Amino acid sequence: MTPTAPPPDHVGVRPTALVLLAGVRTEIAAWVSRSVVPLATVPLEGWTVVLGTGSTPVGAPYDDAGMLLAARPVPPRAGPALGFFELDGRAVVTVHGAGRRKGPTWVVWEPDLGLLRPPGLELAGPAEITRAAGAPAEVRDELVDLLHEKRARPVTMLQAVMATLGLPGARLLAEPARVEELPGTTLHQPAGRQVGWFEDAVADSVRLRRELGALG
Template sequence: MAADTLLLLLRSDTHRVTAWLRRGSVPAYVVPVGGWTAVVPAGSDARSSAPYDKSVPMLVARPVSSGLRAALCFAAIDDRAVLVLHPPGWRAVPRWLIWQSGQGPSGPTPFPSVRPTDLVSVAGISREDLPRVESVLRDTDQTADDLLHDLIDALGLPGAELLEAGAARHASGAALVEPDERSVRRFEKVTREERDIAEELKSS
């Protein structure tokens, strides 16, 4: 099974993205790419304890504030492609798409679904490119990694090469950002309290 990978593209400057990462629990590289700021995990482990100790799922699930949007997250987890679109706007709700080789997009999720038109709009490309994006999503013969590369290319977005192992570390302008220890401790405290409450509810 291939290692999990992730590329997060945000329409914000590197200073804001760096500050956002420091408030989290995932060490990551920040790379300026073609008008976007890319985030790529620096290894597979987050600084938080299990079950929140894996970098890719933590970044996939992390909310993106309005000052950092629009944002597009492209990830491969357990041989599935996961797309999370964070539209611009104060009250915008993230949209998700989960895609698997041999099956294509999965059925409904608990979250609003990503539509090809959403991707075209946030990427800023012409509606004339919509059929190409739809064609990529319909191609179930490729792997999750291939799907991510083809989709990034179809959307005219930069950074696909950063999905390759070790590429972000050597990219032009890349900077490693470590999470702030106080932020990690706060996160651990909150999740520990949530687990304790859940256990109390089970036993009551």
């Protein structure tokens, strides 16, 4: 294991946040290096596993490490990619298709309710998920049946989706500390400069939206 920096004081509770990327390794490394979320990365069965390892130093309301990682776009050459998250008691899957230049498409599942359709999110279809995972086409029907299940814990559902798609790393969702035992694991801690750039960009975006709203 090769840490890139010593862990800072703010690193605390690990988010349930895992992203699998199958693109160009150098593109993935560049994407990781710009993250404001502490991460661990490890090559596993043809994928690069990226795992959230702690809290983000970014100020509120962007201090939710899992949500920040889930919403972050993946560059086209770093994908395809799939993300698996537990957010607010829900199982969330994100899909970044190969060559996709926009943000992710989403699957949101809640115990006792099943699949949800949150307004404002572009939903991922089962064929799109299966294709991004590189799974056989017939897996689509298995995935549809699984996502209609309503009695499971969010992490259990995420692990079941990963197993159905034949993806590696499902155990890390429940036992994230195990990533540090895997050969080739590298740790990334956000640089202060990167955090500053992120917060400046967010402030500029909020300011622009307010100004455009005022014009309307």
